[in-house]
Structures are given as structure tokens and as C-alpha cells.
Amino acid sequence: MRIGLVGAGPWARATHAPSLAAHPGVEFAGVWARRPDAAADMGAAVFENYDELLANVDAVAFAVPPEVQSGMAVAAARAGKHVLLDKPIAGTLDDATELAEAIGHAGVGSIVALTRRFAPETRAFLGEAAAKQWSAGAGTWLSGAVLGGEYSNSAWRHREGALFDVGPHVFDLLDITLGEIVDVVLCRRDDASDTWTVVLEHNSGTLSTSQLSLATPVRPSVFRVELSGIDGVASLADRSTSATECFRVLLDEFVESVAAGTEHPCSVNRGLHLQKVLEGARAAR
Structure with a gap:
């Protein structure tokens, strides 16, 4: 599969580009970025414009801000290209809905980079959790990403904070283990520390609580998902992969999913569901 990359920021350079270049089932067919000079040493041809990249690939991977990704991914889907989306999939729920509809109408494949979902430690945790009953859950992701380092100049992370950046990862895992998220009961943000407290209601009737921050001076980041109930406690705190x-x-x-013509569990529709949770959190704030 010929895959092109949109974006040349730190996540694209550290993760997308080396992964695409190393994969035996992928031809890393090229990069398009707003600044071509930033993409010059990423291991693939640099295209002068986005339309030219689309004409030379089977699929497009995106590593750009959510408000940029949604429109470009709609164009890719309408051009018949499969899409690898970052999270969140859009800047607004309306844009996320338009993107999901475009992908559905085009019949192309999609996957959202909910990165931790693809780690063996996470899959072991989910396997354990699936066999038990839970009455409460909590998720934590605290980091200092916007205080310094390669992501500290990310305008959208400063603007939207941890809710949009790490929130989808935490909400995704709570949704799988406790049942579909149906409501945001409470959402509060302390602006100075970008500390979000979010209480979610699941279709099982269970409540979960999340604490999220990108501006907490802690190293390494604190990540944890914990479930409790009549079957005991299950915890995930391992991000070693x-x-x-x-x-x-x-x-x-x-x-594999594109070749089989099947929808991956982390398709754009998963991204749309998580976008609805983010929109509910915005409204509850």
C-alpha cells in the first residue's frame, strides 16, 4: 500500500515517518507539509502540493492539528484514498460528522491512531477487564507537554488542552471497559495547570472520573486507568511499548482491514463517538 504523510511536526517525525518507512507492507510514498523544508529529511519524496500527493498514493496518514486534518481528510476520502487519522479527528463535532459521512460515502478504509490501543499491555488489560463486572472507573493522564520540549509550541494543545490531546485515549479505554459513554455529568478545567476533571456516565449506569493535564510539572507522565467492582480491581499503568x-x-x-474490506474497531466511527464525548465535555464546562 502506498501511503503518503501530511505533516512534518515532532509526532510525524518521531512516529509516522519511521513507522511508514520500516513497514514491509507499506511504500512510504511521500510527504506534504506546509513548510517543505521541514519535510526534506523524512525519508520520502516531498510533494509541492496536497493534490499532487493525493494523486500518487493509496492512503494518507495525517499528523496535523485536528481543525486542519478534518478538511484534508474529507478531500482524501472523496478522492478515493484510505485515511489514517490522528485524534481527535476534527476540531468540532460538525466537522467530525462531515468527515465520517465522507468516508462512509466513499467506501474507503479508516483508522484512528489511538496509540495505546495497539500496545500489548493495553490489550492484556482489556482482555482481563472484559471478563469481569465493574462498578466504577478512573482515568489519569498528567504530563508537562506544553511546559517545555517538542510539543510546547503546539497552538492547538495550548488552546484545547489535555481534554482534546490525551482525553480521547483515556475516554476510549473507559468506554470499552465500563460501557458506552452516554453523558458528561461534569467537566471542570483549572486553566493555570490545565487540569481537567471529567465525570462520565456509561450505559451500564456506571460513573467514571478522569483527571487530565498537559501543564503539570511531572516527569515521566503519569498514566493510569483503574477499574473496581465486585470482581476486585484491575489497573493499567504501563506505557512501556x-x-x-x-x-x-x-x-x-x-x-489487513483495507484488504479484507472490513471496518476496523478504531475506524472513523470510533473517532466520531469520542468527538461527541469531547463536545459534551465542552458543553458541560
Whole structure:
């Protein structure tokens, strides 16, 4: 599968590009970025414009801000290209809905880079959780990503904060283990520390609580998902599998799902569901 990459920022350079270049089932066919000079050493041809990249690939991987991704991914789907989407899939629920509809109408494959879903430790946790009954859950992701380092100049992360950046990862895991999220009961943000407290209601009647931040001075980041109930406690705090290894598994499954013509569990529709949760959190704030 010939895959082109849109974006040349730190996530594209650290994860997308090396993963695409190393995968045996993928031809890393090219890169398009707003600044061509930034893409010059990423291991693939640099295209001068997006339309030219679309004409030379079977699929497009996106590593750009959500408000940029949605429109470009709609264009890719309408051109018959499969799409590998970052999370969240759009800047607004309306744009996310338009994107999901475009992908559905075009009949192309899609996958959302919910990176931790593709780690073996996460899959072991989900396997354990599926066999038990839970009455409560909690998710935590605290980091100092916007305080310094390669992501500190990310305008959308400063604007939307941890809710949009790490929130989809945490909500995704709580949704799988406790049941579909049906309501946002409470959402509060402390602006100075970008600390979000989010209470979610699941279709099982269970409530979960999440604490999220990109501006907490902690190193390494604190990540944890914990479930409790009559069957005891299950916890996930392991993020030892690298992002590139997770992305390798993602590419394996993406290529397989496209070849089989089947929808991946992390398709655009999963992304749309999580976007609805984000929109509910915005409204509840």
C-alpha cells in the first residue's frame, strides 16, 4: 500500500515517518507539509502540493492539528484514498460528522491512531477487564507537554488542552471497559495547570472520573486507568511499548482491514463517538 504523510511536526517525525518507512507492507510514498523544508529529511519524496500527493498514493496518514486534518481528510476520502487519522479527528463535532459521512460515502478504509490501543499491555488489560463486572472507573493522564520540549509550541494543545490531546485515549479505554459513554455529568478545567476533571456516565449506569493535564510539572507522565467492582480491581499503568511499535501494529491491522474490506474497531466511527464525548465535555464546562 502506498501511503503518503501530511505533516512534518515532532509526532510525524518521531512516529509516522519511521513507522511508514520500516513497514514491509507499506511504500512510504511521500510527504506534504506546509513548510517543505521541514519535510526534506523524512525519508520520502516531498510533494509541492496536497493534490499532487493525493494523486500518487493509496492512503494518507495525517499528523496535523485536528481543525486542519478534518478538511484534508474529507478531500482524501472523496478522492478515493484510505485515511489514517490522528485524534481527535476534527476540531468540532460538525466537522467530525462531515468527515465520517465522507468516508462512509466513499467506501474507503479508516483508522484512528489511538496509540495505546495497539500496545500489548493495553490489550492484556482489556482482555482481563472484559471478563469481569465493574462498578466504577478512573482515568489519569498528567504530563508537562506544553511546559517545555517538542510539543510546547503546539497552538492547538495550548488552546484545547489535555481534554482534546490525551482525553480521547483515556475516554476510549473507559468506554470499552465500563460501557458506552452516554453523558458528561461534569467537566471542570483549572486553566493555570490545565487540569481537567471529567465525570462520565456509561450505559451500564456506571460513573467514571478522569483527571487530565498537559501543564503539570511531572516527569515521566503519569498514566493510569483503574477499574473496581465486585470482581476486585484491575489497573493499567504501563506505557512501556514505544509509539513506533504501537504504530507498526496499527499499520498491520490497517492494511489487513483495507484488504479484507472490513471496518476496523478504531475506524472513523470510533473517532466520531469520542468527538461527541469531547463536545459534551465542552458543553458541560
